[in-house]
Amino acid sequence: MTLKIFGHQNPDTDTISSALVASDIERQLGHDATAYRLGEINAETRYALDHFKVTEPELLTSLNSGDQVILVDHNEKQQSAEDIDQAVVTKVYDHHRIANFETEGPLYYRAEPVGCTATILNKVYKENNLTISKEMAGLMLSAIISDTLLFKSPTTTEEDIDAASDLKTIAEVDLEQYGLEMLKAGASTRDKTAEQLISGDAKTFDMGEKSVRIAQINVVDVDEVFNRREELEAAINAEIEAEDYDLFTLIVTDILNSNSKVLALGREFSSVERAFGVALDQNTAILEGVVSRKKQVVPNITKALS
Amino acid sequence: MTLKIFGHQNPDTDTISSALVASDIERQLGHDATAYRLGEINAETRYALDHFKVTEPELLTSLNSGDQVILVDHNEKQQSAEDIDQAVVTKVYDHHRIANFETEGPLYYRAEPVGCTATILNKVYKENNLTISKEMAGLMLSAIISDTLLFKSPTTTEEDIDAASDLKTIAEVDLEQYGLEMLKAGASTRDKTAEQLISGDAKTFDMGEKSVRIAQINVVDVDEVFNRREELEAAINAEIEAEDYDLFTLIVTDILNSNSKVLALGREFSSVERAFGVALDQNTAILEGVVSRKKQVVPNITKALS
Numbered sequence: 001m002t003l004k005i006f007g008h009q010n011p012d013t014d015t016i017s018s019a020l021v022a023s024d025i026e027r028q029l030g031h032d033a034t035a036y037r038l039g040e041i042n043a044e045t046r047y048a049l050d051h052f053k054v055t056e057p058e059l060l061t062s063l064n065s066g067d068q069v070i071l072v073d074h075n076e077k078q079q080s081a082e083d084i085d086q087a088v089v090t091k092v093y094d095h096h097r098i099a100n101f102e103t104e105g106p107l108y109y110r111a112e113p114v115g116c117t118a119t120i121l122n123k124v125y126k127e128n129n130l131t132i133s134k135e136m137a138g139l140m141l142s143a144i145i146s147d148t149l150l151f152k153s154p155t156t157t158e159e160d161i162d163a164a165s166d167l168k169t170i171a172e173v174d175l176e177q178y179g180l181e182m183l184k185a186g187a188s189t190r191d192k193t194a195e196q197l198i199s200g201d202a203k204t205f206d207m208g209e210k211s212v213r214i215a216q217i218n219v220v221d222v223d224e225v226f227n228r229r230e231e232l233e234a235a236i237n238a239e240i241e242a243e244d245y246d247l248f249t250l251i252v253t254d255i256l257n258s259n260s261k262v263l264a265l266g267r268e269f270s271s272v273e274r275a276f277g278v279a280l281d282q283n284t285a286i287l288e289g290v291v292s293r294k295k296q297v298v299p300n301i302t303k304a305l306s
Numbered sequence: 307m308t309l310k311i312f313g314h315q316n317p318d319t320d321t322i323s324s325a326l327v328a329s330d331i332e333r334q335l336g337h338d339a340t341a342y343r344l345g346e347i348n349a350e351t352r353y354a355l356d357h358f359k360v361t362e363p364e365l366l367t368s369l370n371s372g373d374q375v376i377l378v379d380h381n382e383k384q385q386s387a388e389d390i391d392q393a394v395v396t397k398v399y400d401h402h403r404i405a406n407f408e409t410e411g412p413l414y415y416r417a418e419p420v421g422c423t424a425t426i427l428n429k430v431y432k433e434n435n436l437t438i439s440k441e442m443a444g445l446m447l448s449a450i451i452s453d454t455l456l457f458k459s460p461t462t463t464e465e466d467i468d469a470a471s472d473l474k475t476i477a478e479v480d481l482e483q484y485g486l487e488m489l490k491a492g493a494s495t496r497d498k499t500a501e502q503l504i505s506g507d508a509k510t511f512d513m514g515e516k517s518v519r520i521a522q523i524n525v526v527d528v529d530e531v532f533n534r535r536e537e538l539e540a541a542i543n544a545e546i547e548a549e550d551y552d553l554f555t556l557i558v559t560d561i562l563n564s565n566s567k568v569l570a571l572g573r574e575f576s577s578v579e580r581a582f583g584v585a586l587d588q589n590t591a592i593l594e595g596v597v598s599r600k601k602q603v604v605p606n607i608t609k610a611l612s
Contacts, residue, residue, distance in 0.1 A: 090419075098415060099408040105605060106403055109417035113396075127433060299411055 001068055003033040003090070006060055006081065007117075008074035010201050011037050013045045013146035013186075017139035018072035018117040019057055022093060025121065026070070028130045033070070036060035038081060042200060044146060044186020044218075051178070052138035052171070063087045073117040075101040078204050093117055093124070096294060100206065115153065115160040118143035122163045137170035145179040146186075149218065152258045155295045183255050187220045194228060194235040198250055205298060207305045210246040210268060213239065214301075216293050218255045225252045226261065226284065233283065236265050247271060247301070253291050260287045268305065275304035307374055309339040309396070312366055312387065313423075314380035316507050317343050319351045319452035319492075323445035324378035324423040325363055328399060331427065332376070334436045339376070342366035344387055348506060350452060350492025350524075357484070358444035358477070369393045379423040381407040384510050399423055399430070402600060406512065421459065421466040424449035428469045443476035451485040452492075455524065458564045461601045489561050493526045500534060500541035504556055511604060513611045516552040516574060519545065520607075522599050524561045531558045532567065532590065539589065542571050553577060553607070559597050566593045574611065581610035 005023045007015025019035040026033035035057040041049065049056055063069070063086045070091040077084055077100045091108040092101075095117050112120050118140035125132050132140075144164045148156040151164075168175045189197060202215035219225060225232070236248045247268040253260040263284050264272040272278070275297075278285040290296045311329045313321025325341040332339035341363040347355065355362055369375070369392045376397040383390055383406045397414040398407075401423050418426050424446035431438050438446075450470045454462040457470075474481045495503060508521035525531060531538070542554045553574040559566045569590050570578040578584070581603075584591040596602045 095412055097409045097411050098404070098413070101407075102405040103403045104608060106401055106419040106600065107417060108419060109404060109415050111413060111415040113412040113414060294412065302410055 001032070003031055003068050003070055004036055004060065004063070004087070005033055005070040005072060006036040006038055006057070007072045008079040008203070009038045010199060010203070011039050011045070012042065012201055013048055013182075014117050014143040015073040016041065016045045016057065017048070017143040018093060018121060020054060021118060021121045021136050021139055022070055022072050022091075024133075024136050025124055025128070025130060029128065034058070042186055043188065044182055045142075047182050047185035048139065048142035048146075051173075051182075052135045052142075054135050054139060072121075075099075075111075076203075076205075077101065078206070093120055095120065097298075112159075114157045115155040116144045116147040116163075118147075119157075119160045119163045122167065123159075132167075132170055134170055134172060137167045138173070141167040141171050141173070141175075141178075142182055145175075145182060149253075149255050149258070149291055150176070150179045150183065152255070153292045153295075155292045183218065184220060187218055187255060189217060189219055189221075189225050194231045197225065197228075198232060198235050198239065198248075203293070204243075204245075205302075207302045210305050211244065212268070212301060212305070213243070213245045213248045214251065214293055214297055215249070216251040216253060216297075218253050220254070220256055222252055222254050222261050226263075229263065229282065229284070232263060233265060236263070240266050247305075249297070249301070251287075251290070251293060251297055255291075258289065258291050260290045261285070262287055271301055271304040275300035307338070309337055309374050309376055310342055310366065310369070310393070311339055311376040311378065312342040312344055312363070313378045314385040314509070315344045316505060316509070317345050317351065318348065318507055319354055319488075320423050320449040321379040322347065322351045322363065323354070323449040324399060324427060326360060327424060327427045327442050327445055328376055328378050328397075330439070330442050331430055331434070331436060335434065340364070348492055349494065350488055351448075353488050353491035354445065354448035354452075357479075357488075358441045358448075360441050360445060378427075381405075381417075382511075383407065384512070399426055401426065403604075418465075420463045421461040422450045422453040422469075424453075425463075425466045425469045428473065429465075438473075438476055440477055443473045444479070447473040447477045447479070447481070447484075448488055451481075451488060455559075455561050455564070455597055456482070456485045456489065458561075459598045459601075461598045489524065490526060493524055493561060495523060495525055495527075495531050500537045503531065504538060504541050504545065504554075509599070510549075510551075511608075513608045516611050517550065518574070518607060518611070519549070519551045519554045520557065520599055520603055521555070522557040522559060522603075524559050526560070526562055528558050528560050528567050532569075535569065535588065535590070538569060539571060542569070546572050553611075555603070555607070557593075557596070557599060557603055561597075564595065564597050566596045567591070568593055568596075577607055577610040581606035 023033040023035040067087040247266040250263040329339040329341040373393040375393040553572040556569040
């Protein structure tokens, strides 16, 4: 049976790279494995795939009962394939909290509190004495640069920095130059609709009784986004109504200056004020030094709502 | 802050050994760590601790808010410390399914589908180039023998066998001889009350909407237990009433012949008949070839109840 390997919905560079890399690992271990994606490839990931001449994974349309799957870069059911309950999860490689995840039987689960799933996969290659090709090194490096915003995110660990340092040699790129080019390739918002901006990198979290949607955009020009605030608010309010979210926050992160500006809507909007000690003005606020959804936004809002 | 490390309630040899071994690993990694136990040491574990002259872990009486803990050999909340919600789980080493487990932030989670937690810890020593003492080797070996019933359980993997083979040399014991003596030390039921027999190695599982308690005893003389059937039934019915279990099964496993006899009570008793294709007689049935709660009993009853 072919193992199906995929990351989360609204795939980012770590999720796409890790699915491709994990399937390379499985094949080197002698297993039949195929990488899939749960959504469209974003501009940043496209840049990385093109640079290293790697074909994008196929779109996963559905799972069959009893399919064996490997999850990368996520575990929470609501971030996974729609019919994930049909499948048997045999492995997970992840660097997020564990929640809304349950199996019937034992499995291989490898999570580490590092900045990027690819950093863990880089260790798995070594532990199993497998070969890292230039292409796979390039994808892992791209994933680390993306998730750590070139090591500026507080999620960055020594292990991510060391892994990137090893991988840049195999990938044959200048880390800083390639990294900035890749991040900028994903940072333009002009050719995107409001719906694309609020759903491109968005995840849903169950916090106690509340359902919270947190979207994030990495940009080099924050104003370019907020000039479209009314258009964005209309799109967000439509999503809140459709999905009954208690809170929707759009985190617009300035990747050059390591700050974010938040747009918060929904009946629990004031939890954002408590979470970050700010006052919303036109539903927005500057979040000084905030760049990480996982390490800064999710824990603070979770606390504010509890 | 001292890391508190512990396994599941009703501790067995893997849970106690893995707590002690994981705290040795943390200390070698430069962290302050103490192993704890959540209940009384059983006769089999006592034999292993005495043989290798290792002091038993302290009883964990309570957790404080914000305590950092490492879980070994379990993850499900209802099998853990009563006030586990107070603590922050920073690491898990386990070989069971994942369920009823949720964290606020990222963590280190290492699960592998092998027969014993100690088999995973043996790898962690090697991956980190740490030293395995005779005592820790002895504890890991004892845990593997216990969880795999000297490699007769279907949960046994090549990795468990290989690990035991390495560890017996460091532990300086004859594997077969030591193993049988240790298993027999834990197999006598005469000096135990009915309450002790049904709670010594018992775990609760949420299966869909049903609450199922599964106790297991490893013995060399199955009749010794079932001569006391009425006494055991009274004790089990008292527990069903007190805890409102939908099903209580006592699995009495013949460690020499690799079979089990089950005693099943509670309103969902017939799920055991469906689970194993047997007819209960005086609430009991022989389960040919069944020795593993995790790999045989839990999945089959889960299916029968769903």
